[in-house]
Amino acid sequence: MKKAKASLAVLLSTSLLFGCAQENEGTKPADDKAKEKSVSKLDDVSREYREYAINEIEEFVQATEEFTTAVSAGDLEKAKEVYAPARMHYERAEPIAEVFGDLDPKIDAREGDVKDEEWGGYHRIEMGLWQENTTKGYEKYAKQLMSDVNLLRAKVETVDVTPDLLITGAVDLLNEVSTSKVTGEEDRYSHTDLYDFVANVEGAEKIFELLTPALKEKDAKLAEEIQQRFDEVYALLEKHKEGDGYISYTDLKKSEVKELSQAIDALAEPLSQIGIVTEES
C-alpha cells in the first residue's frame, strides 16, 4: 500500500514567470510545432500505458476471483497457490491502482497500516492462510475484497494517464521495492515478497520501454544504461527462481538481500532521469 502523495506540482505558464522572451517570439511558429510534436508523442505513450495498466487490472480481477473463490470454498492449498501470482498484476499496475486512494488500502493494506477493525484485503487473508493455516472466518474478507477489486476495475476506466504519472510512476515502483519489498515487510506471513518485487520491476520496465524512443532522442546513452541495469536486476532475480515462481524471502541470505537492494538503487538512479523526455530538444 502506498501513502497518499501530494499532487505533484502547479502548472505555471512560461509567460507568467518570465514574460515573453524576445528570442522566443522570433522563433515561435517553429517552436510551437516542435512542442506539439513532443507533447503528442508523450500523449501516445500515455495512451499505451493506460491500455497496459487496464489490462493488468483486468487480469487482476480474474486472478482475484480465483483467489477469493478458493478462500470461500475453504480450499486452503489453492488459495495459497494463487495468492502471490494474483498480486503481481496489481503490483505491476501500482502507479494507476494507487490513484484510487480509498481503494488501495482496502485491497493492499498491511497489518498496522489501517485500524484493526478496518483491516481487510489481501494481507488480512494472507495472515489467515499462512499464520493460522485456515480459510475459516475469512470468507467475509474474500467477499469484500472481490467487490473492492471489481470497483477498482470500474474506476480505472476513468483514470487520466498523464506523462507526469509515467515519469514518477517508474521510479515510484522501484521505491516501493526499496522501502518495503527489500525488507520483507510486504508479505510478512507468506514470504512471497519476491513476486511483488519482480512485478514492481516489470511495471517500471514497461514504462521505460514505452518511453524509450523518446528517451533515445534526448539521451541514447542514458537509455542504454537503464536497460543494462534492468538486465542486471533480472539476472539477480533469476537466481532465486524456483519452478514457476520464486523462493521464500526468508531463504535469501543477508548478502543476497543487500545485493538486490543495491541493484535496485543502481537502476533507479539513472531511471530517475527519464524526466528529460519532457525537455525540448
Added chain:
Amino acid sequence: MKENTPSDETKLFTKKVSRRKMLKTAGVGGIGVVIGASGIGGLLTLSDSRAKGQTKDIVPFYGAHQAGITTETQDNLYFASLEVTTDKRSDLIQLFKDWTEAAAQMTAGNLVGEASLNANMPPKDTGEAKELSPSNLTITFGVGPTLFSKDGKDRFGLKSKKPAELNALPKFPMDALEDSWSGGDICIQACADDLQVAFHAVRNLVRIGRGKTIIHWAQTGFQRTKQADSGKTTPRNLFGFKDGTVNPDTNDGSEMNEHVWVKVGDGPDWLVGGSYMVVRRIQMYIEVWDRTILKEQENTFGRHRDSGAPLGMKNEFDRVDLEAKDSNGNQIIPENSHMSLSRGDGKAKILRRPYSYADGMDPKTGSFNAGLLFICFQRNPSKQFIPIQERLAKNDKLNEYIVHRGSAIFACLPGVKKGGYIGDSLFG
C-alpha cells in the same frame, strides 16, 4: 507582457544556468509540470555557489598532492570504502573524471552539477549543504589492492601497475578483523569542519558512482571542534589522552617528502606524489578503561593524562627519554607502554590523522560501540606502519583496552592539475 522583463530575471542567474536553456525547459507548457511549486522559490535563489561570496575556509583541491593528507585535521570525517561493480575500464575512468569535477565543485563550496530547471527530474545536488560554508572540506581518493587484481583476476588491465607495497596488511597477533569493516577497491575520505558538509560530499560521490560502485563500509569520525577548543591544543581521544603530540611536521616539506610522499624510485611512477593510507577501525573498551586507575592509564601510554607530558616530565612537548630511571633505578616510561613501542628507535615515522567514532551501543554487550578510526599516511608501509604495528600487536599494554576490528590499505593518488583528473597518472 513586459512588466517582468527577462533582463531583470537574468540577473538572478549565474552563468551556469544559461537563460536559453531555461526558456527551453520552461517552454514545454503543454506538459505542465516543468516548474514545480517549490521551483518558484528555487528559481530566485539559483546560484553556483552554496553560500554567496564565500572565499574563506576553502582548501585548494588542485595541486601536486591531494588535500586531506597534510591538511590540518578538520573537525569531522566521513569515510567510505567502496567496491567497484562495473567490469569496464572505461566506466572506471569516466567515474574518476566525474568525481574529480564534483569534488572540485564541492571543495570550493559549490553545488554539484548544473542547476536544472526541469522539475521532472531530481536535482543534481542533493541539497543538504546549501547555504553552508565550504568548511575546509577535503576529499581524498585512494585505490586498494583489489582494484588491481581480485581472486587472481586482472580486472581493469591494471595488474602490472600494482605497487609492490600495496597489499592487504598481514595478520597481526590479536587482530579480530571483520570482513564487513575491512578492505575496499576505492576509498573516499571526506574531512570538513562540519559533518553535514562531509556527509554531503560522500553522498554525492556515491550517488554519481551508483551502478558502478557500491559502499563496502563507511564510518563517521569526529574530534573536538575548533570552536570548542579555540586554543588549538592537541585533541584528546576517547581515553581522555592527548593524541597527536608526536607527529611529523606537516609544514616541513622535507619531512613530508621523507616520510609521507611516494618518491621517484619508490615504486611505479604513477604514484609519485601520492601516499599510502592505512586505516584501522579500532574498538576501544571504554567501560573497562573507565575503571582503570590513573597510574595504570598513564603507564599504558607512557604519558601523563592531564598535561600530555612524557611520564616524569612536566610539559606535553618535553623531550622523551625512554631510558630515564627513577631514584630506585626503575625505568620511568614502561617498555610496554604505547609510546615506547610505537616509537621504537624513532626512525620509522608515520603521519597519524585519526578520528574518534561513536556508533551507539553494541547490541551484543550493551556497551558503547566506540573507538578510533586510526588513519595514517606513509611512503612505505612495509618500513613504517607494519613494523610499528608488529611491535604494538605483540606487547602494547594498550591491547588490554582495544581490539582491531577493521583494516584497509589504499594508495592515495597523486594530486591533480586543472584539466586533469584524479587517477590520470594511473589510467593514462
